[in-house]
Amino acid sequence: MKKSAKFITTAMLAATLLIPAMGVSANGESTETANGNEKFRVLVDSANQQDLKNAKNQYGVQWDFKGEGFTTNMNAKQYEALQKNKNIKVEKVPEYSIEATSSEPLAKYSTMAASQATPWGIKAIYNNSSLAKTSGGAGINIAVLDTGVNVNHPDLSGNIEQCKDFTLGASITNGTCTDRQGHGTHVAGSALANGNGGLYGVAPQSDLWAYKVLGDDGSGSSDDIAAAIRHVADQATALKTKVVINMSLGSSAESSLITNAVNYAYNKGVLIIAAAGNSGPAQGSIGFPGALPNAVAVAALENVIQNGTYRVADFSSRGYSSTDGDYSIGKYDVEVSAPGAAVYSAWYTGGYATISGTSMASPHAAGLAAKIWATTPNSSNVQIRANLQNRAKAYDILSGSGAGVGDDYASGFGFSRVQ
Structure with missing residues (x-):
């Protein structure tokens, strides 16, 4: 799918690429x-x-x-x-913000509901309605670039490998990534919740790199995000490890810093997964960084079966119908779909919450990428991306505005699943 859009909606930092200057005051927002x-x-x-x-x-x-x-x-x-x-x-420098349909969750819960151990999205991506627990992802890192993560949450604490803050000033603050908004903790839960508190994500054995790039209001500056992307790539190289970046954030404005950082990370072997955006069902509404060719843009599915498949949510951003059927990814294209409506996951208070948005779809796809990569650790990020695409083709989405047989501008190649 190729189209130029009219819609403009622990450790080391490579000194040759990013040099943070000390002593400059900033609050992490623009x-x-x-x-x-x-x-x-x-x-x-x-x-x-x-x-x-x-x-x-x-x-x-x-x-x-x-x-x-x-x-x-x-x-x-x-x-x-x-x-x-x-x-x-x-x-x-453009501001970016979370890609949830609302800054407040649909519902909050102080304790884990036993019936939600494997929420509908997890069962759907595993294609198993009776699924009780998940597995996989060992040896693969999922870098969640977001509002931070509650690293003490019972369903996440066992997975934390890195916790860093890019919003506190002109340097990386190691050992802190406090989430006071909830979004980042929720996203991390869908990707890799380990079940210690009762909740399972897609790839519970993955390691979590929690990078705080957004402030407590859910927004942040694109240079902080770009710095974090480059840091992930440099860490992946230095530590000789495989990393999937999840960015459940976006903007209608393209940032050259983020574009160049995404290209840098992708060329270093990192797989970048990003929310498509919540500006649908209008065509040409995909935000950045999801709109970039080197990022996998993920559309949101609802827990509704129509025409024999899950349905693309109306809020989920779309590409262009003129690119339907080409099975090629260019700028402003949806690539795959994943559960994103009324998703139950971890919350920053230590409890749980239900949220909707392509923010919720993206970590499902990121978790699946980690799970697949763990089974073929010698694969490249390009090969894992192709694997996601092939899995999507096997489950075509036929429901929702713009969805249709084959590659379409609403659901992309389809719904990537475990089986």
């Missing part, structure tokens, strides 16, 4: 208040290295992306003044 002036995040670049150095000294550095420039915080007057400098290129 705006902050300093001296009564509202500040926002910008990307600054220049072909003249002396001008670039001067700008760094003047404004401070949030993240240094080397050949792409550096990010910093400035107010409107500073931004306007810098725009007049012909030797400097400056642009605002």
Whole structure:
């Protein structure tokens, strides 16, 4: 599916790629208040290295992306003044946010419901309505880039391998990834909940890299996200391990920093799974980073059987009907589908919650990728992606606006499942 869209809706950081500068204050979001002036995040670049150095000294550095420039915080007057400098290129950095249909869950639960040990989405992706527990994913890392994770949650604590915060300032804070919003904990639960508290995810033996890239309001700056993506790739290389990134976040605006980071990670062997977005059923509504060719965009399915298959939710973002049937992935394409409506999973309080959104679909696909990769650890990320596509073709989605026989703009190749 190829189309240019009209809808613009523990350890080490590779010093040659990302150099965080110390001592620059930031709150992890794209705006902050300093001296009564509202500040926002910008990307600054220049072909003249002396001008670039001067700008760094003047404004401070949030993240240094080397050949792409550096990010910093400035107010409107500073931004306007810098725009007049012909030797400097400056642009605002887009904000990204969670891809749930609501910032509040449909329901919250303080204790685990025995009937939800394997929620409907887990049973569906395993194609087993009587499933009692899950297995798989050993040796594979799932990096959840989100609002953080409650690392003490009984269904997740045994899986934590890394916990890092990219929102606290101009450096990576190791050992903390506190989730005060809930979204990241919920996402992690669907991917790999281990059953210790009663809840099972798709790949419960996977290791969790919990990277906090979004603030407590569920939004964050694209440079923080790009820094985390690159860090995942560098960690995967340094530790010689396989990693699946899950990004249940998005924006209608493309960030060059995130695009380049996704390409960097993909070329380093990392598999990137991302939510398609919640702007459906309109065509051309897929957000970034899901819209990128090197990210697997996941559409959301409802727990409704129609025309003999699960149904694509109306809220799930769509690609373009003109690309139907080509079984090719380009920009702004849905690739696969997974359960995303009324999904029960872990919550940041230590309890559980039910949420809807493509945010919930993405970790189902990420968990499946980890489960598959664990069985063929010598496979490349490209081969695992092809495996997901082939599994999707075996379960075509025929229900929901835009869904139809074969590759379609609503469900992509279909529903990737364990069997």
